[in-house]
Amino acid sequence: MEVCPLPAVRFPASSLRYRPSSFRATKLQLCYASSSSTKEIPPFGHEERNINEKQMMFIMGLGFVGEFVAKNLINQGWDVSGTCTSVAKMDRLKKLGLNLHLFDANHPKLEVLDIMNEHTHLLVSIPPCKDIGDPMLQHAELLRRKLGNERLQWLCYLSTTGVYGDCGGAWVDENYQPNPPSELAKLRLAAEEGWLTLGRELGLAAHVFRLGGIYGPGRSAIDTIIKRGPLSDAQSVRSFKKYTSRVHVADICNALNASIQNPFPGRIYNIVDDDPAPRTEVFSYAHKLYSEKWPSQIKNVVSPAPVTNKSSTKVGRLKGDKRVVNERMKKELGVRLIHPSYRSGLQSICDQMHDFPTLSPGE
Structure with missing residues (x-):
C-alpha cells in the first residue's frame, strides 16, 4: 500500500464522520438498509448495469496489493488506472500498461478525480495517516460532488484484521466487536465506516475487505530468508505470537473478482x-x-528463530492473537481459495523462483 505524506495541518479523527446527504434512489438503498440485520443481503441487481460498458478499474494507491490486482485485471482485459506517489514507480508501472497519475491524497488534484469518475470500479488501498485518518476522506464533500455519476458502480476499501485487536487466540468473524489496539487501528476502523457511508450516499456497491497478513512473490518468509539478514526486533517479537492469519495476494485478487461479479453492498x-x-x-x-x-546456499542462511534474550522484555506487550474466520467470504462471494494454507502459498512462490534470486526484504 502507498504511504501518504503527512500535511502540516492536523485534523482530529472526529472529522472523519459524515453528514447525511441525498443520493441516487436505487436498489442499493434496500440492500444497505438490510446490512445491519442478520438476514442475508441480496446481491446488487446486475440488470442495472450496461453489460456492454467497458470495465474500468481505478486503484487509489498502487502498493504491493494494488500492483498485483492491476496486473490481474489487465490480463482479464480491463482498463486500469491508478495513483502512486513517486516518479520512479510511475515510470515502472506504466510499462505494464497502466494509466498512472502522481497523486498526493492530502491535496487531491481535481483532474485526477475527474479521471477517477470516468471508471466503473474504484479500489482504495491507502492507509490512514497519524492524526488525520484516511487522507482522502478529508475531502468527503469534494468526493461526493466528483463521484456522483451513473457510471461508477462498485467500491472496495482495503482494511486489515488488525482492527479486531487482541482476541486471546479466539476465532473471530465479522460480527466480532472490533477493539482497535492503537490510534492508527482506530483510524482504520473510522475509514471503513467513512467509505461505506460515502458509498451508500453515492448509491455505490461499497465493501470493506479486512485483509490478514499479506504475502506473495517478493514478500514472504522465503524472501526474508534469502536476504540473509537477521530478523529485526519487531520480527523476532512477532515470532512469539501463537496465531497469525495470512492471505496470499493471489487470493485477494480472487476475492475482489468474486465481489465484482456478485456485489453485496455495505458488506x-x-x-x-x-x-x-x-x-x-x-x-x-x-x-x-x-x-x-x-542446498548449496543453506550455509549462508541466518536462522529464522527468534532471539529470545533480546526480545523477551517485549513479549509481554505483544498483542493481536486471533484466528480469523473466512466463512462469509466463502459463502456469500463463493470464493474458493487458491492457497488455503501458507504451505501452498510458499510452495507456489518457491516454484516460481527459477534461479537463486537477490530480493528485497519481505515478510
Whole structure:
C-alpha cells in the first residue's frame, strides 16, 4: 500500500464522520438498509448495469496489493488506472500498461478525480495517516460532488484484521466487536465506516475487505530468508505470537473478482486463508523449501528463530492473537481459495523462483 505524506495541518479523527446527504434512489438503498440485520443481503441487481460498458478499474494507491490486482485485471482485459506517489514507480508501472497519475491524497488534484469518475470500479488501498485518518476522506464533500455519476458502480476499501485487536487466540468473524489496539487501528476502523457511508450516499456497491497478513512473490518468509539478514526486533517479537492469519495476494485478487461479479453492498469481509499459524512454523517450512531448492546456499542462511534474550522484555506487550474466520467470504462471494494454507502459498512462490534470486526484504 502507498504511504501518504503527512500535511502540516492536523485534523482530529472526529472529522472523519459524515453528514447525511441525498443520493441516487436505487436498489442499493434496500440492500444497505438490510446490512445491519442478520438476514442475508441480496446481491446488487446486475440488470442495472450496461453489460456492454467497458470495465474500468481505478486503484487509489498502487502498493504491493494494488500492483498485483492491476496486473490481474489487465490480463482479464480491463482498463486500469491508478495513483502512486513517486516518479520512479510511475515510470515502472506504466510499462505494464497502466494509466498512472502522481497523486498526493492530502491535496487531491481535481483532474485526477475527474479521471477517477470516468471508471466503473474504484479500489482504495491507502492507509490512514497519524492524526488525520484516511487522507482522502478529508475531502468527503469534494468526493461526493466528483463521484456522483451513473457510471461508477462498485467500491472496495482495503482494511486489515488488525482492527479486531487482541482476541486471546479466539476465532473471530465479522460480527466480532472490533477493539482497535492503537490510534492508527482506530483510524482504520473510522475509514471503513467513512467509505461505506460515502458509498451508500453515492448509491455505490461499497465493501470493506479486512485483509490478514499479506504475502506473495517478493514478500514472504522465503524472501526474508534469502536476504540473509537477521530478523529485526519487531520480527523476532512477532515470532512469539501463537496465531497469525495470512492471505496470499493471489487470493485477494480472487476475492475482489468474486465481489465484482456478485456485489453485496455495505458488506465487510475477512480475507484470510484457512490456516492461522505461528510465524515460527511458517519460517520453518520456508527454510525447508529453501534448503531443498538451493542446498548449496543453506550455509549462508541466518536462522529464522527468534532471539529470545533480546526480545523477551517485549513479549509481554505483544498483542493481536486471533484466528480469523473466512466463512462469509466463502459463502456469500463463493470464493474458493487458491492457497488455503501458507504451505501452498510458499510452495507456489518457491516454484516460481527459477534461479537463486537477490530480493528485497519481505515478510
